[in-house]
Amino acid sequence: MKLTYSIPSMDFSAAGKASTDVKKTLAQLGLDRDLVKRIAVAMYEGEMNIAIHGGGGTAEIEFSPDRIDILLVDRGPGIADIALAMTEGFSTASEEVRSMGFGAGMGLPNMKRNADEMTVESRVGEGTSVRMRFLLGAARCA
Amino acid sequence: MSGTVFHSVYLDAGRCVGCTTCVRRCPTEAIRVRDGVAHITEERCIDCGECIRACPKGAKKSVSDPLVLMDGYDIRVALPAPSFYGQFGMDSPPRRVFDALRAIGFDEVFDVAWGAKVLTDAISAFGRGEVARPLVSSACPVVVRLIQLRFPSLIENLVPFLPPVEVAARELRARLAADPSAAGHRVGTFFISPCTSKVTAIKAPLGYADSQVDAVFSFQDIYAPVRKALKTTPRQARPGEPALPRIGGLGSGFGWARSDGELEALEIPGAVSVDGIENVIALLEAIDNGKLADIPYIEALACPGGCVGGPMAVENPHVARTTMKAITRAEYGAAEAATPGAEAGGANASKDLRWEAEVLPRPAMVLDRDMGRALAMAERLETIAASLPGLDCGACGAPDCRALAEDVVKGCAKVDDCIVRIREMSARAPSTPGETPKI
Numbered sequence: 333m334k335l336t337y338s339i340p341s342m343d344f345s346a347a348g349k350a351s352t353d354v355k356k357t358l359a360q361l362g363l364d365r366d367l368v369k370r371i372a373v374a375m376y377e378g379e380m381n382i383a384i385h386g387g388g389g390t391a392e393i394e395f396s397p398d399r400i401d402i403l404l405v406d407r408g409p410g411i412a413d414i415a416l417a418m419t420e421g422f423s424t425a426s427e428e429v430r431s432m433g434f435g436a437g438m439g440l441p442n443m444k445r446n447a448d449e450m451t452v453e454s455r456v457g458e459g460t461s462v463r464m465r466f467l468l469g470a471a472r473c474a
Numbered sequence: 475m476s477g478t479v480f481h482s483v484y485l486d487a488g489r490c491v492g493c494t495t496c497v498r499r500c501p502t503e504a505i506r507v508r509d510g511v512a513h514i515t516e517e518r519c520i521d522c523g524e525c526i527r528a529c530p531k532g533a534k535k536s537v538s539d540p541l542v543l544m545d546g547y548d549i550r551v552a553l554p555a556p557s558f559y560g561q562f563g564m565d566s567p568p569r570r571v572f573d574a575l576r577a578i579g580f581d582e583v584f585d586v587a588w589g590a591k592v593l594t595d596a597i598s599a600f601g602r603g604e605v606a607r608p609l610v611s612s613a614c615p616v617v618v619r620l621i622q623l624r625f626p627s628l629i630e631n632l633v634p635f636l637p638p639v640e641v642a643a644r645e646l647r648a649r650l651a652a653d654p655s656a657a658g659h660r661v662g663t664f665f666i667s668p669c670t671s672k673v674t675a676i677k678a679p680l681g682y683a684d685s686q687v688d689a690v691f692s693f694q695d696i697y698a699p700v701r702k703a704l705k706t707t708p709r710q711a712r713p714g715e716p717a718l719p720r721i722g723g724l725g726s727g728f729g730w731a732r733s734d735g736e737l738e739a740l741e742i743p744g745a746v747s748v749d750g751i752e753n754v755i756a757l758l759e760a761i762d763n764g765k766l767a768d769i770p771y772i773e774a775l776a777c778p779g780g781c782v783g784g785p786m787a788v789e790n791p792h793v794a795r796t797t798m799k800a801i802t803r804a805e806y807g808a809a810e811a812a813t814p815g816a817e818a819g820g821a822n823a824s825k826d827l828r829w830e831a832e833v834l835p836r837p838a839m840v841l842d843r844d845m846g847r848a849l850a851m852a853e854r855l856e857t858i859a860a861s862l863p864g865l866d867c868g869a870c871g872a873p874d875c876r877a878l879a880e881d882v883v884k885g886c887a888k889v890d891d892c893i894v895r896i897r898e899m900s901a902r903a904p905s906t907p908g909e910t911p912k913i
């Protein structure tokens with residue numbers, strides 16, 4: 333099963349709408365609460381990055397019996413230095429965005445921490461895509 | 475109340491007109507209108523009383539225990555919720571309400587505010603340790619049940635302590651057990667509650683096995699007799715009657731009656747309070763998304779204004795709130811009673827007040843216990859939802875179109891329950907009304 337959401341740019345009233353909806357489906361599937369929490373946090377951070385930095389885009393969530401894959405795609409400005417963007421505390425968020433409680437530079441590191449696998453692809457001027465994979469039933473190392 | 479789980483909130487089917495007002499107000503999507511009458515799904519109901527507030531016909535009601543239950547006991551002790559004192563206005567201070575309770579048949583009064591005060595100290599100590607952030611108060615049973623049902627990953631954020639009424643009831647029983655004048659008497663403990671979910675919390679406790687409370691009386695049932703008794707002179711104590719003198723200095727405990735009161739008692743810098751079920755849900759959602767971890771403590775009360783706004787309260791919640799503020803202030807200054815052990819708190823209090831049983835998630839939203847089957851159902855649900863108009867009008871009796879789709883995959887409803895879709899389809903092909911989508 334695949335769920336698709338479009339994420340509008342800079343729409344803070346709809347902020348987190350997609351992750352809230354996904355959480356509903358996760359609850360219907362009866363997934364383990366820690367897994368639900370990890371997916372919710374990663375999905376929310378990814379959604380906010382698309383809204384804040386990516387100029388809007390889409391989120392696709394694919395459910396398989398053994399895993400859940402999340403693909404986040406935008407056609408925004410892209411990320412010049414991915415390694416730098418993945419560093420805790422690095423952020424290019426504007427003053428205005430920071431005043432709304434975002435821009436701690438913790439989103440991407442948090443996504444990486446919560447997903448079982450994550451890859452970021454980006455081209456400056458073309459956009460960014462983030463893939464996250466969550467394994468069902470697999471034990472996680474500390 | 476039928477079935478296996480106790481619920482305080484129930485439907486009076488004779489009054490229901492099937493308008494679906496309540497369906498859309500229920501925070502757990504527990505209500506459906508079928509065949510013109512509302513039904514509550516028991517596993518989902520958290521007894522918040524939102525539907526009681528919403529129903530224009532008075533068809534949603536609550537049960538509590540009848541006052542005659544008192545008759546079966548020799549020593550009857552009232553345990554008024556802190557908010558009880560907010561029901562009678564400034565000219566009836568706690569001392570007078572206390573006398574009025576004795577006049578209507580209670581032998582003693584032991585304030586739940588005492589439990590709240592003891593908890594205040596215990597929670598302060600607990601919060602200084604290594605705990606999940608933010609801690610979420612467990613004082614409101616609606617919030618605890620909402621978390622079990624909709625935010626199971628936040629169970630670890632809940633303050634794992636007994637509710638104030640249980641703390642008070644246990645202390646009371648311990649004191650009477652040590653009092654020779656109470657020996658051989660049947661002691662009855664009666665919680666006076668503004669809150670439907672607190673009735674349920676006594677009948678089906680969370681975090682511990684058996685309540686020390688014998689019955690729960692609602693503000694509504696006890697209000698009129700107390701009002702009347704407030705006008706008469708207090709009865710004198712019988713000779714040889716066991717004495718539980720009313721404890722003073724419960725200001726911080728009384729504060730718990732209204733929103734902000736628990737925080738004012740706890741004095742945790744940076745703590746946040748939230749009241750009203752919609753606001754509580756929004757905040758829990760944010761915590762669930764990994765936000766707000768820098769906030770140490772959250773006081774979350776489902777009713778507007780806190781317990782003074784409970785579904786079984788009588789006085790206007792805004793008036794009651796103001797009264798409670800004044801009472802809390804006055805009681806802060808009052809002296810502790812000179813009875814041994816009457817002082818709130820104690821070195822080991824926090825240890826004894828911890829939950830004694832695990833609070834588990836309630837998987838009432840799960841489509842099927844088998845994940846594979848649940849996934850197939852979720853997929854069908856998406857297809858059906860996509861075929862529905864998306865107006866979320868509620869005319870089918872479900873809170874929104876997705877909920878109808880969910881009911882269809884569970885076999886509890888038909889796609890044709892959507893009259894809007896039928897009309898749209900018959901407009902397109904008048905000869906085949908109500909055709910079901912291929913799914």
Ligand SMILES: Nc1ncnc2c1ncn2[C@@H]1O[C@H](COP(=O)(O)OP(=O)(O)OP(=O)(O)O)[C@@H](O)[C@H]1O
Nearest residue numbers: 381385386417423424425434435436437438439440
């Ligand atoms: N989709 C995107 N498009 C363009 N740039 C992005 C995108 N996602 C992240 N970035 C860049 O990477 C930086 C770090 O992202 P990250 O999510 O870790 O922090 P943040 O969004 O700035 O702050 P926080 O997530 O803590 O609110 C961002 O400030 C931005 O410069």
Ligand code: SF4
Nearest residue numbers: 490491493494496529
């Ligand atoms: S609000 Fe609910 S219970 Fe009240 S009449 Fe309407 S459908 Fe019936």
Ligand code: SF4
Nearest residue numbers: 500519520522523525
């Ligand atoms: S009491 Fe609350 S949870 Fe129960 S049916 Fe009414 S609105 Fe829903």
Ligand SMILES: [Mg+2]
Nearest residue numbers: 377381439440
């Ligand atoms: Mg971010």
